[in-house]
Amino acid sequence: MPRAEGARQHGEFGEIRLDRVSRGFDGVMALQDLDLTIRRGEFIAFLGPSGCGKSTALNCVAGLLSLTGGSIWVDDRRIDELPPERRGFGMVFQNYALFPHMTVRKNIGFGLAMRGVPKAEAEARIDAAIRLVQLEAHGTKLPGQLSGGQQQRVAIARAIVVQPPLVLMDEPLSNLDARLRLEMRHEIRRIHQELGRSTVYVTHDQDEALSLADRIVVLREGRVRQIGTPEELYARPATLDVARFMGYRNVFEGELDHWQDGGQGERVAVRRHDLRVVGMPREALGSGRRAAVAIRPEDVLPGPEGEDAISGVVESVEFIGREYAATALTPTGLMLHFRSHQRLHLDEPVHLRAAPERVLVFAAEEGA
Amino acid sequence: MARGATLMSKAWNSLVWLTIGFFVVNLLALIGAVAVNSFATRWLGTWFPPGYTTRWYFAAWDEFQLSDVLLVTMEVVLAVVVLSLLIGVPAAYTLARREFAGKRLVTLLFVLPLLVPPITYGIPMATVLYQLHLAGTMTGVILANLVPTVPFVILVMTPFIEQIDPKLESAARVFGANTLRVFLHVLVPLLAPGMLAAGLLVLVRTVAMFELTFLTAGPSSQTLVVALYYSVFAAGVRAGQSVDAMAMIYMATTLVWLFIALRFVDPTQLVTRVKKTS
Amino acid sequence: MTIHVADHPPAAARPTLRRRMAAAGWDRTTLLVVPAALFVLLLFIYPFIYGLILSFEPMKGGAFSNYTAFFSDPYLYDTIGTTMWLALPATVLNMALAMPIAFRVRNLRWQRALTTILVIPITLGTVLVAEGLLTYLGPQGWLNRTLIELGLSSGPVRLTHNYWGVFLSLVITGFPFVFLLTLSYVTGIDPALPAAAATLGAGPSRQFRHIFLPLLVPGLAIAFCLAFVQAYSVFPSAVLLGAPAGPTRVISIAAYQAAFEQYDYSMASAIAMIMAAVQLVVVVAVLAGRRLFYRGPMGSGKG
Numbered sequence: 001m002p003r004a005e006g007a008r009q010h011g012e013f014g015e016i017r018l019d020r021v022s023r024g025f026d027g028v029m030a031l032q033d034l035d036l037t038i039r040r041g042e043f044i045a046f047l048g049p050s051g052c053g054k055s056t057a058l059n060c061v062a063g064l065l066s067l068t069g070g071s072i073w074v075d076d077r078r079i080d081e082l083p084p085e086r087r088g089f090g091m092v093f094q095n096y097a098l099f100p101h102m103t104v105r106k107n108i109g110f111g112l113a114m115r116g117v118p119k120a121e122a123e124a125r126i127d128a129a130i131r132l133v134q135l136e137a138h139g140t141k142l143p144g145q146l147s148g149g150q151q152q153r154v155a156i157a158r159a160i161v162v163q164p165p166l167v168l169m170d171e172p173l174s175n176l177d178a179r180l181r182l183e184m185r186h187e188i189r190r191i192h193q194e195l196g197r198s199t200v201y202v203t204h205d206q207d208e209a210l211s212l213a214d215r216i217v218v219l220r221e222g223r224v225r226q227i228g229t230p231e232e233l234y235a236r237p238a239t240l241d242v243a244r245f246m247g248y249r250n251v252f253e254g255e256l257d258h259w260q261d262g263g264q265g266e267r268v269a270v271r272r273h274d275l276r277v278v279g280m281p282r283e284a285l286g287s288g289r290r291a292a293v294a295i296r297p298e299d300v301l302p303g304p305e306g307e308d309a310i311s312g313v314v315e316s317v318e319f320i321g322r323e324y325a326a327t328a329l330t331p332t333g334l335m336l337h338f339r340s341h342q343r344l345h346l347d348e349p350v351h352l353r354a355a356p357e358r359v360l361v362f363a364a365e366e367g368a
Numbered sequence: 369m370a371r372g373a374t375l376m377s378k379a380w381n382s383l384v385w386l387t388i389g390f391f392v393v394n395l396l397a398l399i400g401a402v403a404v405n406s407f408a409t410r411w412l413g414t415w416f417p418p419g420y421t422t423r424w425y426f427a428a429w430d431e432f433q434l435s436d437v438l439l440v441t442m443e444v445v446l447a448v449v450v451l452s453l454l455i456g457v458p459a460a461y462t463l464a465r466r467e468f469a470g471k472r473l474v475t476l477l478f479v480l481p482l483l484v485p486p487i488t489y490g491i492p493m494a495t496v497l498y499q500l501h502l503a504g505t506m507t508g509v510i511l512a513n514l515v516p517t518v519p520f521v522i523l524v525m526t527p528f529i530e531q532i533d534p535k536l537e538s539a540a541r542v543f544g545a546n547t548l549r550v551f552l553h554v555l556v557p558l559l560a561p562g563m564l565a566a567g568l569l570v571l572v573r574t575v576a577m578f579e580l581t582f583l584t585a586g587p588s589s590q591t592l593v594v595a596l597y598y599s600v601f602a603a604g605v606r607a608g609q610s611v612d613a614m615a616m617i618y619m620a621t622t623l624v625w626l627f628i629a630l631r632f633v634d635p636t637q638l639v640t641r642v643k644k645t646s
Numbered sequence: 647m648t649i650h651v652a653d654h655p656p657a658a659a660r661p662t663l664r665r666r667m668a669a670a671g672w673d674r675t676t677l678l679v680v681p682a683a684l685f686v687l688l689l690f691i692y693p694f695i696y697g698l699i700l701s702f703e704p705m706k707g708g709a710f711s712n713y714t715a716f717f718s719d720p721y722l723y724d725t726i727g728t729t730m731w732l733a734l735p736a737t738v739l740n741m742a743l744a745m746p747i748a749f750r751v752r753n754l755r756w757q758r759a760l761t762t763i764l765v766i767p768i769t770l771g772t773v774l775v776a777e778g779l780l781t782y783l784g785p786q787g788w789l790n791r792t793l794i795e796l797g798l799s800s801g802p803v804r805l806t807h808n809y810w811g812v813f814l815s816l817v818i819t820g821f822p823f824v825f826l827l828t829l830s831y832v833t834g835i836d837p838a839l840p841a842a843a844a845t846l847g848a849g850p851s852r853q854f855r856h857i858f859l860p861l862l863v864p865g866l867a868i869a870f871c872l873a874f875v876q877a878y879s880v881f882p883s884a885v886l887l888g889a890p891a892g893p894t895r896v897i898s899i900a901a902y903q904a905a906f907e908q909y910d911y912s913m914a915s916a917i918a919m920i921m922a923a924v925q926l927v928v929v930v931a932v933l934a935g936r937r938l939f940y941r942g943p944m945g946s947g948k949g
Contacts, residue, residue, distance in 0.1 A: 062841075062845055063844070063845075064841050064844070064845070083844065083849070084841070084844040084845050085843075085844045085845070085846075085847045085848055085849045086847075087845075088847065089845060090845065090846070091841075091842065091845040093838045093841070093842055094838075095836070095838060097836065097838035097839050097841065097842035098842075099839060099842070099843070099856075099857060100839075100861070101860045101861055101939070110843065110846050110848075110856070111846035111847055114843075114846055114847035114848045114852060115847055158842075158846070159845075159846075162846065162847070168845075377850070380746075381750065384746050384747055384750045385750070387743060387746075387747065388747055388750075388751075388760070391743075391764075391821065392763055392764075394782075394789075394818075395763070395766065395767060395818065397782055397788050397789070398775070398778040398779060398781075398782045398818070399766075399770075399778060400788075401778060401781040401782040401787060401788055402774075402777065402778045402781055402782075405781050411786075412786060413786050415788070415791060455681050455682045455685055456682055458678035458679070458681065458682070459678060459679045459681070459682035459683070461675070461678055462675060462676050462677075462678045462679040463679065465675065466671055466673075466675060466676050467671050468670060468671025468672050468676050469670035469671055469672065471671070474679055474683055477683060477686050477687070477691070478682070478683075478686060480686075480690065480691075481686060481690045483871075483872065483875065484875070484922065484925075485875050485876055485878070485879035485925075486879070487879040487881050487898045487901075487902075487921075488879050488898075488918055488921050488922050488925065489690060489693065489694055489918075489922075491697070491901050491902070491905055491914050491915065491917075491918040492693040492694055492696060492697025492698075492700070492915050492918055493689060493690070493693040493697075494905070495693070495696070495697060495700065495905070495911045495914070495915060496692070496693040496696055496697075498911070511689060512689075514685065514689070515686070515689050515690050518682055518685055518686065519682075519686065522682060547674075572769050573769075575769075576768075576769055576770065576771035577771070578771055578772060578773050578881075578882055579879075579881060579882075582882075583902075593771055593773050593774075596773050596774065596777070597773045597882055597886070600773070600776070600777050600780070600886050601885065601886065608781075611777065612777070612781065615774055615777050615778070618774060619770060619774055622769050622770060622771070622774075623766070623769070623770075626765070626766070626769045630762055630765075
């Protein structure tokens with residue numbers, strides 16, 4: 001067993017492989033053909049709207065749901081038929097699932113007790129875990145006496161104290177208020193960086209996914225739409241769905257005008273009534289001649305009048321901190337979201353531009 | 369090891385199902401035996417009686433004056449349902465909406481009659497009713513039956529009212545409705561499903577309430593269940609079949625209402641909601 | 647209530663009664679609780695206190711002569727043990743049956759159908775169950791015929807007009823009650839808790855021991871108390887199905903006979919008070935044991 005030599009404890013592994021993992025409920029496929037390899041120390045986020053299959057995927061990995069297809073491997077050991085208690089993963093639940101009748105210490109030590117870790121070692125590890133999540137003063141309290149953020153920390157400590165090869169987190173921040181959510185996000189990031197445990201993190205919040213994950217798996221309707229690093233997903237979403245989810249709020253359809261190779265890669269122009277935008281094609285554009293354009297509000301800026309600008313009048317303005325978020329309405333009835341550093345007035349004419357490399361062109365959705 | 373565990377759990381599963389099955393089979397057989405006997409011409413020493421007849425029903429009807437008994441039962445049950453809703457719902461409303469000094473004490477007061485079994489408090493209560501010359505009258509029987517049903521209505525209705533958004537009432541008030549109007553136009557329609565459920569449960573419980581009626585009823589104020597007790601007690605004088613015919617009439621009355629009730633409520637509500645209050 | 651506070655500036659004036667009431671949460675809406683409270687006071691609390699006082703005013707002898715009479719006559723004091731010997735085993739058996747069945751049934755789709763069947767004995771009431779058992783368990787009844795047919799018994803087993811008839815009626819009428827309570831406690835436990843225990847390495851039996859059982863004990867204690875108290879006040883089935891003069895002469899029969907056969911309401915009240923006291927002792931003992939366990943929300947987190 002040459003690989004085991006460098007391992008610090010039994011939990012170490014090379015990679016966890018999901019092979020065409022599927023789960024159906026009464027004939028409806030909640031998750032279909034998920035292929036993913038999780039490398040050691042990697043932080044993976046499952047991202048998607050509710051009902052996309054991300055929690056199903058997590059529960060399948062945890063063993064709380066049995067698969068209806070596919071297999072899960074830890075290196076060359078198949079684990080998808082093991083019950084959850086024999087997989088040895090740690091899990092943080094959406095509502096924390098702290099045992100209400102046990103103190104914080106007992107909760108954190110539960111997994112150690114189940115593994116038969118000797119008392120002295122268990123106590124030391126519980127101490128370390130409590131220090132890690134900064135709950136030194138609360139060890140003897142019951143979960144009901146803690147705030148939401150503190151309960152969250154206990155849940156994390158309980159999951160990691162057993163030094164699991166893989167930590168699973170099911171929307172752990174969704175029950176917290178906005179400020180606490182941000183704080184706990186940093187906390188999770190810090191703990192991950194400190195311990196380097198492989199983590200699978202389920203969320204519907206793209207900011208969370210982008211800020212935490214090494215790689216993001218975007219799911220929709222039970223299928224993987226894209227797997228990539230945050231930077232890839234942010235700049236180059238593979239489908240219109242993913243683009244929408246990544247904050248491309250300006251999506252509209254038009255006629256494919258013509259191709260153009262400007263030396264910096266392929267460019268394509270899309271015409272809609274009297275306006276024309278140039279962008280980068282993100283997928284094979286069929287012969288249908290209809291295409292969808294997706295642009296982030298941050299990439300649309302007002303400027304001087306010109307032929308390459310889209311003209312419209314200001315519809316709404318909202319101050320969002322460093323700048324203004326505004327919308328403009330074009331004469332042909334298109335609504336565009338954009339950003340401005342200056343205060344704008346309602347009904348004021350604006351001329352909007354977006355850099356072609358920030359404009360993504362997809363095949364038009366069928367039936368849309 | 370894993371195989372042993374699944375074998376164990378399978379055996380355990382089968383054992384549990386067997387127990388459930390055994391209980392249900394015996395329960396159905398118990399009811400079936402009464403039903404078969406009530407239609408039997410004669411039934412001695414065989415699996416099934418040699419012939420069937422409906423005459424025991426007519427016999428029971430006359431012998432036990434069931435028309436009177438059913439009338440009394442209906443009157444008592446109806447009065448108990450209406451009165452327990454009238455007294456209980458306002459109290460439930462207060463408990464659901466207000467925090468006040470002494471609330472815990474009041475809640476305890478309403479839980480006690482459900483925790484203490486009827487026969488325990490029934491004897492002193494019957495004594496008091498005798499002193500007041502109410503025992504043996506319809507009034508006495510109705511009052512006695514209200515003792516557990518008023519708290520029952522309160523305990524069923526309080527959580528029901530709690531889940532109705534108080535903002536609806538506030539909105540009605542802001543739009544100028546006075547208390548009576550808030551009650552009639554906002555609360556009553558919202559409470560109707562809960563009151564229906566509570567009323568049906570009270571009905572089923574009152575039809576089946578033996579002890580309190582038994583302790584307080586006179587010959588002219590017996591309900592069906594008490595008449596049934598006396599007829600079983602006096603068995604030997606009467607034909608067993610006509611007693612069972614009466615039992616069937618009684619069972620039909622409760623079961624019909626039970627099935628109507630179960631269309632509207634969760635069966636666990638039939639046992640008091642002690643979980644909520646403890 | 648007069649309201650002319652406005653005439654006198656509220657220098658050091660005590661707040662009006664209305665204000666003080668309102669501060670304690672008593673306003674017009676709160677008064678809606680009064681009729682129900684009065685009703686329970688008059689028809690439940692008052693009779694109880696009246697009965698208690700009456701029990702110390704015997705027809706003859708000193709204040710305690712009812713109680714001394716009860717505890718010196720084995721025909722009377724034996725009823726305590728007789729009743730206990732029926733109620734305790736029946737309740738324990740019902741609890742033992744209800745737990746595994748509730749666990750088995752909690753996630754079933756047709757759980758409601760099953761609970762409906764189990765509710766039937768509660769609504770039929772004790773009298774009908776007793777009458778049904780007389781026919782069903784009798785020497786010529788279906789049960790004995792089946793036993794003989796299967797060769798499990800050579801002659802009819804005597805199950806009516808003795809201890810077993812009453813015991814079985816207590817099981818049939820008591821089990822559904824215990825089961826429904828247990829089921830509601832079991833389903834009240836957040837399924838994420840055993841799931842969390844499973845991910846931490848606890849198999850089914852350890853999930854039961856470390857998670858379910860500690861969380862259920864308080865509820866089960868309540869269920870036990872209620873079921874025991876119901877069983878301890880067994881009355882119609884002890885008369886109809888048992889041997890009311892002997893082995894199933896339960897305490898409620900003694901109370902009933904004192905009141906309605908000897909017209910000694912004072913003695914009857916004394917017996918009722920003794921019955922209540924015995925029930926109270928058991929309930930207090932069980933609930934005191936329950937204090938040792940966690941009591942609180944069965945969910946987790948903020949829920």
